[in-house]
Amino acid sequence: MKEGTTADIATGPVLSLRGVTKHFPVRSGSLSRRVQAVVHAVDDVSIDVERGETLGLVGETGSGKSTLARCMMRLVELTSGTLMLDGEDISHLKPRQLRPYRRRMQMIFQDPYGSLNPRRRVGSIIGDPFAIHNVADGPERKRAVQEIMELVGLNPEHYNRFPAEFSGGQRQRIGVARALALRPELVIADEPVSALDVSIRAQVINLLADLQEELKLTYVFITHDLSVVRHVSNRVAVMYLGQIVEVAGREDLYARPRHPYTRALQSAIPVPDPDEADRSARAAIIGEPPSPIRPPSGCRFHPRCPKAQSLCAAEEPRLEVKFNDHANHLAACHFPLAEGEQLPTAQVLGVPVPVAAAVADQAGAAP
Amino acid sequence: MSVYDEMAVESLPEAQGPGADYVAGAIQGRSPWHLAFERLRHDRVAVVSAVVIVLIACLAIFAPLVATITGHGPDTQFHMTGLTPEGIPVGPGKHFLLGADELGRDILVRICYGARISLLVGVVAAGLAVAGGAVLGMLAGYMGRLVDTTLARLIDVVLAMPYLVFAIALWTALGGQGGIMLDVAVIAFFSFGAVARVVRGQVLSIREKEYIEAARSLGAGTLRIMFVDILPNVLAQVIVYFTLLVPAAIVFEATLAFLGIGTTPPTPDWGSMLSEALNYYEVAWWYVVFPGLALLATTLAFNLLGDSVRDAFDPRYSRIFTREK
Numbered sequence: 001m002k003e004g005t006t007a008d009i010a011t012g013p014v015l016s017l018r019g020v021t022k023h024f025p026v027r028s029g030s031l032s033r034r035v036q037a038v039v040h041a042v043d044d045v046s047i048d049v050e051r052g053e054t055l056g057l058v059g060e061t062g063s064g065k066s067t068l069a070r071c072m073m074r075l076v077e078l079t080s081g082t083l084m085l086d087g088e089d090i091s092h093l094k095p096r097q098l099r100p101y102r103r104r105m106q107m108i109f110q111d112p113y114g115s116l117n118p119r120r121r122v123g124s125i126i127g128d129p130f131a132i133h134n135v136a137d138g139p140e141r142k143r144a145v146q147e148i149m150e151l152v153g154l155n156p157e158h159y160n161r162f163p164a165e166f167s168g169g170q171r172q173r174i175g176v177a178r179a180l181a182l183r184p185e186l187v188i189a190d191e192p193v194s195a196l197d198v199s200i201r202a203q204v205i206n207l208l209a210d211l212q213e214e215l216k217l218t219y220v221f222i223t224h225d226l227s228v229v230r231h232v233s234n235r236v237a238v239m240y241l242g243q244i245v246e247v248a249g250r251e252d253l254y255a256r257p258r259h260p261y262t263r264a265l266q267s268a269i270p271v272p273d274p275d276e277a278d279r280s281a282r283a284a285i286i287g288e289p290p291s292p293i294r295p296p297s298g299c300r301f302h303p304r305c306p307k308a309q310s311l312c313a314a315e316e317p318r319l320e321v322k323f324n325d326h327a328n329h330l331a332a333c334h335f336p337l338a339e340g341e342q343l344p345t346a347q348v349l350g351v352p353v354p355v356a357a358a359v360a361d362q363a364g365a366a367p
Numbered sequence: 368m369s370v371y372d373e374m375a376v377e378s379l380p381e382a383q384g385p386g387a388d389y390v391a392g393a394i395q396g397r398s399p400w401h402l403a404f405e406r407l408r409h410d411r412v413a414v415v416s417a418v419v420i421v422l423i424a425c426l427a428i429f430a431p432l433v434a435t436i437t438g439h440g441p442d443t444q445f446h447m448t449g450l451t452p453e454g455i456p457v458g459p460g461k462h463f464l465l466g467a468d469e470l471g472r473d474i475l476v477r478i479c480y481g482a483r484i485s486l487l488v489g490v491v492a493a494g495l496a497v498a499g500g501a502v503l504g505m506l507a508g509y510m511g512r513l514v515d516t517t518l519a520r521l522i523d524v525v526l527a528m529p530y531l532v533f534a535i536a537l538w539t540a541l542g543g544q545g546g547i548m549l550d551v552a553v554i555a556f557f558s559f560g561a562v563a564r565v566v567r568g569q570v571l572s573i574r575e576k577e578y579i580e581a582a583r584s585l586g587a588g589t590l591r592i593m594f595v596d597i598l599p600n601v602l603a604q605v606i607v608y609f610t611l612l613v614p615a616a617i618v619f620e621a622t623l624a625f626l627g628i629g630t631t632p633p634t635p636d637w638g639s640m641l642s643e644a645l646n647y648y649e650v651a652w653w654y655v656v657f658p659g660l661a662l663l664a665t666t667l668a669f670n671l672l673g674d675s676v677r678d679a680f681d682p683r684y685s686r687i688f689t690r691e692k
Contacts, residue, residue: 073584095588102586115577119599128595129585178581 012087013048014186014218015072015105020045020081022064022071026293037293041067043242044081046319049186054212054219056233056250058226058265062289064242065222066110069190072220073107074098085186103133106179110191112171116163122149122174123159129181144181151214152177153207169200173207180211188220193228205232226269230254235328238262241292241300244319248329256339258322258331261301263343299334306343307335403603406679413675419668423661427486430479437464439473441480442633446471456651466653469643474653477635478661484636485665488547488620492554493612499555500562501605505593507563508570515567522560530557531626538628547620550629554616562608569601603680610673614666621662637662 022042025035042064049055059065070076083091109115126145130136136144146156152173193201223229237247246259257263296303302312311334322336407413449471456467465475507518534553582596623629624638637658644655
């Protein structure tokens, strides 16, 4: 890291995304490989990750959360847009030029079974970052690895074991150790606890929280579990079909959701006591998310939105401050929810039929 | 996972073996290699095959010793003792344990010297084919796109070539030069394609694993990912292929020698011995039987060992343990 610039970058955001877009071409034909269609995995996402915060990224399966994480890590090439780490544009660097920046941002992966090479010993897996960046060698590397193993709550004597000899939670600790080995500023955690038993999720989440405090880390925490994100994040961004539809401080978002999709997600959080759970109060969001190959016009949520009007299909809403919200509470909606406004529930609507597309969905599902 | 469950069960009853430190509480990391070796050790077919291979290797290494003991050099012709007055080779007996050939040479000594060529060509050619095939397969599988297409077509071309015609043409073009180096080159060239295909297929699935992505996110380069992260995962397959390619290469070499390619006449070689024996098998059955048996035993042992190695690396073959009891 360049020492001279640390002072002025310390104030700005760690990572800035401006118009980040990732489209995956769908090719067919063995010879011509003609591009048949494009999957809009991430579309025009702009957001800043502030120093020291935990930014939660939520959304349902296929909303582009993981692709966005891979864009942030430059594991996939951006289709367009810029990515700035500590104010430096890293969106077009070649792999070799990118290497020094990789020390500053690291990733924790979702699957603790798939993310550790089964044929390599734990010591060599955690030693990888040191080897790749030529930081420490021989006994020095071993000491560094054992130090980090201890930091994440692993027994340093297990240095010579294979990943298969550990439990899921321990494996995830190995993944955390590998990510933190070079003391990065930014850690992108892609569903770090989704694959774990509920009983050990808390352990790993608490470990991440402790490490954040100790090492002054900034987290991007991706999950589809709203109760987890509420527990860990300072700020939450909600994604739908490759776009961010709402960003706000945690309390703000949970108290005053502006986007109907956010409200619907919240109403889907399971309540521990079944007697208290009022099923009819669940917001009426029906159907599946549309195909990202042909996203809906205008607001992408409009075919499923109970508040949709003709404007929603015609014009794409901008991500901006609604009503007299705090300056960092942004929502992309033409008809944001007012304070305390509830979405029409399934009960009120009877048969939930907000728009024509949904009718088609229903007809398809009916026997 | 099941591999480890298996080992735990297996190590409990034998307290003296590798299970001893288990009881002591210090659990040693068992590598997949260790596990495969344990399975192999308990596989009777594998052990017998390995013993046969070691015996043949000993014969090859100590061929000069055999020559000294019998008093028969590999190329020395014994017209007085090796041939009957009518000029017919003598059969197996006191002087010639496995009989003599049409020039009165000791077949046992020649088989021992022939084993040197067979094993050398087999191991070196299979090694080259496996090394080249593994590297090209990894390149094709990991780089994908143009590299993959180019290599795949190249392999198709190689596999479509009539290798015997090619070998004969090359032998002729070189004017009969090259010896066993030519054998090795031809065999390796026509064998790497199959290895490359297998490795490529494996790599296609491995490169999508999250640990490869993890390596990339750490900044690992292509070479490091190929040799540090991917290679250990295909090595088992490659080793299996090697043990199966060795007998194929030995037979290939014998075929070439049978046709008079590679080794030249006075050199003892199983293939050329068989080729000459064809003219005499009516009067000297031992001349065709013993070199043939040597070839059969060697290739069979390698093939059976190869099968066992493959099973040993496959965690689904846990039956080996039950079979033992």
